[in-house]
Amino acid sequence: MTETRTETREETQKETRQTPVRRPRGPRRKYALLDLAAPVLAVLFAMAVASVALLVIGKNPLAVYGTMFAFSFGRLDSVAAILYKATPLIFSGLAVAVGFRAKLFNIGVEGQYLIGAFCASWVGFAVKGLPAAVHLPLVVLAGALGGALWALVPIWLKVKRGVHEVISTIMLNHTAFLLLHYLIADVFMDKTQVIVGGAGSPRVRMPLMEPTALMPKLHGLADLIGVELPSHSSLNWMLVFGILLAAGLWYLVWRTPFGVELRAVGHSPDAAEAAGINPSAVYFKTFLMSGAIAGLVGLSDLIGHFGYLDIDFPRGYGFTGIAVALVARNNSLGIILAALLFGFLSRGGLGIQVLEKVPMETYVILQGLIILTIVVFWEVIRRYVRARQKREEASADAQC
C-alpha cells in the first residue's frame, strides 16, 4: 500500500516537471479573450434591440447609428467631449468597484462626491497665497477627505451596529444634497458678485476659487503628441489622474496583501475570519477608500471647468458610477472603457438629436439596454468558464 502511494506521488512530481506551471509575474486569468468578447457582443445586441425602438419612431437605425459614430469620432471636439464626460465616471466607477470587491455596496458615492466637491471648493477659495504646487494637491486632498468623511458614518454604523450600508448611504445622499444647498446658499454664498447692467440676479454659488487651485487643461500634453485640442474643451489632468488611479487600484487589489484580504472578505467573510483576517477592519478601510475616491468624482468639473461650486453643480455621477462598475465587473481597465462608452453614448446622443432629430431619450434606452445585456452576457460566460475549469480539474484528478 505504502508503495502505491509513493509511486503515485512520484508520478505527480514527474508530471509537474514535464508541464511546469506557467510563472507569469503575477498569476493571470485564463479565458481573457472571452471576457473581452462579452461586452462587444452585448453592445451589438443592445444596438440591434434599440433598432426596434428607432424603427417604431420611423427612423432608419443604420442612418442613426452611422451619424452617431460619425459625429462622435469624426470631430476632435467630440473626442475631447467624450473624454471629458468619461473623467468623473472613471472616478465614480472606481469608487463603487473597490467597495464591490469587498461586497460593500457604496450607493453613497453621489453624496460623497458632493461633500468632496464642497471641501475642495472651500480650500480652493478660503486658502490664499499658496503656490499652485501646494494649493492644488491640497484641494484634491480636501476633496478626498470630504468624501471619506461622508463615508465614515455609514461604515461605522455597519461595523459597530450592523446597519446595512445601502440604507444609510441612500439616506445620506439626500442629506448631502440638502446640506450642500444650505452651505452654498446660506453660509458661503458669494455676496461680492457684480450684476452686469443691473439685470438678472446673482448666481447661487460659493466664491470663485483661487487660480492656484485650478487643474491645468490637457492642451499642453495633447500638443506634445501633435493633437491640437479645441480651445473650448475643458479636458484636464483629472483624466490622467483617473487612469493612474485605476492602475493603482488594480495593483492594490491583485498584487498586494491588502488586496488578498479585500477579496477574501468580499467572497467569504467567514473564511477570511477563520484564517485570521479581521473582516470589520477590512470593511472599514475599504469603505473609507471608496469614499475618498468618490470625493474626487466632482473635481474634474469643479477645478477643471467651473472654478466655483454652485447649486447647479452636475449631479448623478454617483449613480452612473454604479452602472459603470457593474458593466466593467469591477475591473479597472473595464471601468475606463465603460466610462468612455458612457461618454460616447451621451455625446453620440447629442449628435443624433441635433442631426437626425432623434429624441435624446434614445440614448437612455440604449444605455439601459447595454447595461442589461452586458450583465447577462457576462453571467452566461462566467458559468461557461466555471464549467470548463471544473472539467479540467476533474480530468486532472482522474489522471493522477
Place this chain on the structure above:
Amino acid sequence: MTNTTPVLQLQGITKRFPGVVANDRVTFDVGAGEIHAVVGENGAGKSTLMKIVTGLYPPDEGRIVFKGRPVAFRSPGQAIAAGIGIVHQHFMLVDAFTVAENVILGAEPARLGVIDPKTSVRQVSELCDRFGLKVDPSARVEDISVGEQQRVEILKVLYRGAEVIILDEPTAVLVPQEVEELFEHLMALKGQGKTVIFISHKLDEVLRVADVITVLRQGRVVGTVPAAEVTRERLAEMMVGRPVLFDLKRGPAAPGGVVLSVEGLTSVNGGRAVLDDLSLEVRAGEIYGLAGVEGNGQTELAEAVMGLRAVTAGRVTLLGEDVTNLSTGEVRRRRVAYIPEDRHRRGLVLPMTVWENVILGVHRSPEFSRGGRLLFRSILSSTEEAVRRFDVRLASVLAPAQTLSGGNQQKLILAREFRGDPGFILASQPTRGLDIGATEFVRQELLNARDRGAAVLLISADLEEVLSISDRIGVIYNGHIQAEFGRDEADPRTLGAYMTGARTARREGGSAAS
C-alpha cells in the same frame, strides 16, 4: 443468502451530466426480500442511481424492470405508487405535526374531504406493530429523537405500500444504539417480505446487515457479491480501486506538557448556554478525540478556542498564555492550525485561486510579501511544494478552489494549515464527506503531526474516527464534557450512552451534571 427472483432489475442505466458520466451502464438485480447494499465512495454515482430509480431523473440510456415489467417513473410519486419508496438522508418532516400526521401527509384517509384523525392514528400504530417500529403516533416530530424521526420516514413509505424501500446513508445521523435498532428494523422488514436497498459507504455496517452488496466506482458497477463471501478489505479495494490501509501508522504515545487548556468555558447564545462549564486539556503528542452527537456544543467550542466566538466565562490557555477572547489572528500567531468543520464556509474562499487560499492568513508574512507587495515567485513555489506534499490533485494552482473535489479541497486546507509545523491542531470534522482514500490520508496526517509532538484536538461526529486515532476520548453532551476515557477504556456502547445523555458526568461525579 437469498437467491430469489429479482424484484428490481437495473439494465444498462447511463446518466450523463455536463462533463461527467454519473452512471455508466449500471446493471444489477435486486432479489425480492433481500437487503441489498449499494456501496461506493462519494461521487461514485449512488445517489444519482437512486434518483433515477425513484423517478427524480430520467436515465439517458438503459431501463428499469420492476416485478418483471419495464417501468419509467416520471416522479417519486409514481415510483411510490408502484411500490418503490425512498428514505432520504435528510428527513422531510413537518416538525410541528404529529408522527401520524406526518405519515399520512399527502395520502390522508379522508371521508367527504375531512381527515379522520382517529383512523390515521390507528392505521399508523398498526403499521408500527406490524414492523416492530417503536414510535408514538401522537407525539410531535419536534419532540422525538433523530432515530425515531427516521422511523417516521420509514413508516411514510410503508404506509404508501412500498415493497422496495431505499435508505440513503441512513446511519449517518444515528448514534451507535440507534444504528443497532435500525438494523433490527431492517431485519423485521425483510422478515415481512419487503426488499431493502441500503446505500452506504460504511463497510462494517454493510457487511453486518446486507445479504448482497453491489459496489460502484466512478459510475460503474465493479461487482455484485454476496456479503458472506467478501471481506472488508476486499470491499474497500473494490470501492477505491487499490488496496486500502486500515491500520494507520502511529508511534508510541508520548504525551508531553499541556498545550491547550480549557477551563470552565461557558458561552451563552440567545439565553441558552451552548457551552456549559466545559473543561478539557490536550497535551503535546496526543490526540484528544471529542465525541458527541452534533449540536451539543462542538461547533461553539471550536469557535471559542479559535477566537471566533465570545466566551461568557471561563478560560482558554494555549502554551501557558491566556488567549480567551483574543482575535483569531492573535490565536493563530501561536502556531495553531485550524481545520474548520465547514470547509466551504470557513475553510476556503472558494472563488479564489488555489495559491490565494494557501497563503490566506499568512499572506503578510515576510516570505510572501514585502513592502506591501506580494512575492509571486515565492508564493507559487511554496504553493506548488505544499500541493505536492499533500497530494492535492489539480490542473493548475491558478484555478479557483471551488473547481477541486471535496477531498482535494480538504487536502488544500491541510496544506495551508500544516505548514510551519503547528504546535496545536484543532481539527473539526476533518474527514466529513471525504472518500476512503482522502479520509485515510487526513487521519494519517493527524497521526504524523501527533508523532511530531503536536497537540491535536479532534472533534468528530464519526465515532469510528474518534476511536481509531485518539489517545484520549471525551464525550460532549449539552455543552459539557460528560466523560473522559483512555484509548483502551472506550467502547462504542459506553460512548453512545454518554453521547445521548443516557449517562452523565462520569468525571466529576455528577456534581456538574445538569
